[in-house]
Amino acid sequence: MTPVLELKEITKRFPGVLANDHISLTLEPGEIHALLGENGAGKTTLMNILYGLYQPDEGQIIVRGSVQKFHSPSDAIHAGIGMVHQHFMLVPVFTVTENVMLGDEPLRPGGFLDRKTAAQHIRDVSQQYNLMVDPDSYVKDLPVGVQQRVEIIKLLYRKADILIFDEPTAVLTPQEADDLFKIMRGLTQQGKSIIFITHKLREVLDVADRITVIRRGKVVGSTLPSEADQEKLAAMMVGRAVDLELQKEIARVGDVVLQVNDLSVLDERSQLAVDEISFDVRAGEVLGVAGVQGNGQTELVEALTGLRQPLSGSVHLTGHDITRAHPRQITELGTAHVPEDRQRDGLVLTFPIYENLVLQTYYLSPNARGINIHWDDIHKEAQTLIKEYDIRTPSAETTAGSLSGGNQQKVIVARELSRPIKLLIASQPTRGLDVGSIEYIHTQILRRRDDGVGVLLVSTELDEIMQLSDRIAVMFRGKIVAVVNAADVTKEYIGLLMAGVHPEDARGSNANNGSEKEETRLTGGGSGDE
């Protein structure tokens, strides 16, 4: 079989950087070929070359046996190549039909748009490939996972048969990701070929037919999922052995740090997002909050950190009532917060790193005396933190916005963990990060736990919850359905709870069924710390 696509010795230089160094890649018909590499390894550059956005300095692109030169994406589209971008290219206020036909509109006589034909075509395509989408709904009303389907339909509508998926799961919930993988397999069964760009190891092993790993612009190896495991792939990606299994000391649990009683919180639409939940976090332990995105975790964290007023209930931090406290009071009582959306809440992207490092402490001695900020001292301290927390940056003056995601997160972690703290609230601390950064941030979180900090870890990544937590609270539709000891449960059991299965019914799937301990459903209020 001739490959549908061959990249031969592709080389691309940017000033000072060799982004792609003689990369070769073949894509067979009907296969899912995963391109695995850390952020900045050159995956996206390579795909932009394939998509006609960049011209390669050297090398050839061969599509179905003939050498092609792409000067623009329209050349690539013409050759049957389509790309699902990480950030969708959709017009939110247009309908699905309008978005799909955009740029390739069927016309009725007289130059009017023929929406009907287009909509029918979309229905046909979505039926053929099992992509359920209503052509008449507005894109802004669709969940992210469905928006992504619209992107895929756009490509199929243009008869693309080589599909590039650029980090497609970064914006998806685990369920949506599973749906996507089903769709991808369906597509290949019908003869489409897929290049799947990612840095998530598990996804690669789940869905790929073949895996090519690149590091620093070079292909470091190709392998099959059956011959690889996560450790091997991680080592290839990072270039050294990576500890995927964290070495965790036994928790030395102390007093209650955070005590939450019957807390209820409303979301933006005034719907009950957090429904009378109670739990506590003790010094020296990690309480993981598991749950599918959108089950109230965001609102819970915002209420705990003072960013959102709770409806009712109470929150106590080391004995202080912080139920309706201002964020600054909560911070000053010793709370660190690694926010869910680091670019929106955690950083000022246009500010240099050293200013971002004092976002919480700029007004305190020794950073300031009175209203005078001592930038020289802050600058020196920033240099130390950059070294200590391994922030890869040309200088402390570099704006946070020009750092990679992993380094942005390190800036936040450095700022939050370098303060004396009693409680760490970490929300999706490793979302979108590469393996190396994830390992680093996990280590830092555990280090603070061992120092006696109480950690509340909120994550939709079940692996992360299982690895770090001492106890796990599962949130479903605003309620905590169970709080269990991490050592006593399996991943499958937590997964079922996350999906809303009643703890009693889920018990059967718990491997440790016989020795399972009573679920410690904490109701709070009984603690003697208040």
Add this chain to the structure above:
Amino acid sequence: MNNSTDQQPVEKAPEQREDAGKVLLNEITNPTPPKGKPRRGIGQFALIPLLAIVSGLILGAIFIIITTQEVYAAFGQSFSAGMAEAWRTVVTAYGALFAGSIGDPARIIAALNAGEAGEIRRAFNPFLESLVTSTPYIFAGLGVALGFRAGVFNIGAEGQIFIGAAASAFVGYSLKGLPMIIHLPLAMLAGAVGGGLWGFIPGWLKAKTGGHEVINTIMMNYIAFRLSDWLLTGPMKRPGSFNPISPNIEPSAVLPRFFGDPIRFHLGFFIALGVAYLVYWFLFKTTWGFDLRTVGANPFAAKYAGMNVARNTIAAMALSGALCGLAGANEVLGVNYNLAMAFSSGYGFDSIALALLGNSHPVGVVLASLLFGTLRNGATRMQVIANIPIDIISILQAVILAFIAAPAIIRTIYRLRTPSKAEGAVTLSSWGGNK
């Protein structure tokens, strides 16, 4: 402003909502150094404005040429005659602009050789007069720039100038018998308070009700114009005068001039420079300024960091208004000595432009103000000598501003490298849903 309610989108949009205004303003106020390289000092920031000015002058020359009858007549004779006439026209026009704003080099040299003090002063007067024209620009430009830094779009500078002028005029003429050391600062302060109040109101409305400050400051402008009309025909009208003009201020409230008539150069210019330094210190060296800048650059992060977004928004608008009010006070106390209708001639609106031109940085604002003051001052002479309509200066300013506002044009013309897109998601709270 596509999402003016407080609600955030329920489904997280794949990319943060950006609209043109946000991107534009962000582009202007936060130039991105090229990825991976440290900043390259002032040149990095000044390059685009400088190229914009050069391009503006070139385009202005083209306008001058195509609006001059003699050029057409000369082209009627021959092409070379036409080119020569076009060249001559532009040289005359820009020569007059230069002489009118900086001074006539020949006259300056002659005066220096003659060594007569009065003549030297008169020879330098065009330059000093440019500084006089620049002074209100500096005050108002600083006001608007401070607003930009805090993420508010103060379109109300013109109204704040009027209210500031009215307040300082009232203090200037109504209080009698005070020593200058008390009266003058009091009159300046009155201007700041008046303008500050005019900025505080839309700031408060924004913080408490979400009413957009662009709309509200524009409305406040109209209120200010009509209010000062009423004041001048009513309570503040000069006794015995038929014109809508206030009484003259007491000599003790006058900003002292450094030279005799006709040289109007006065203390206000140095006060403006001092205020520029204060604004710089405030914005970049104090905790309050850090609050303000953080709220402006990312209100979400500001809230996360425990800053009071609403209070900072109000403070920024009030301070912005106060600085604009000082511009009005400066004109009354330093130049006009009374309040008259329509005295400001658009300083407030120009100041929005020059705050952008100056990158919302105090140093940039001072430089941009000097440029605008110089252009405006020289335009008068250009009109007299070269018979070029004064409006050409407005065109020039508009073109320069258009280039500043759309740096992509300048980058394309001069083939500059585009900055990295890494900061595409940054917000400027003025536009779009803010809370």
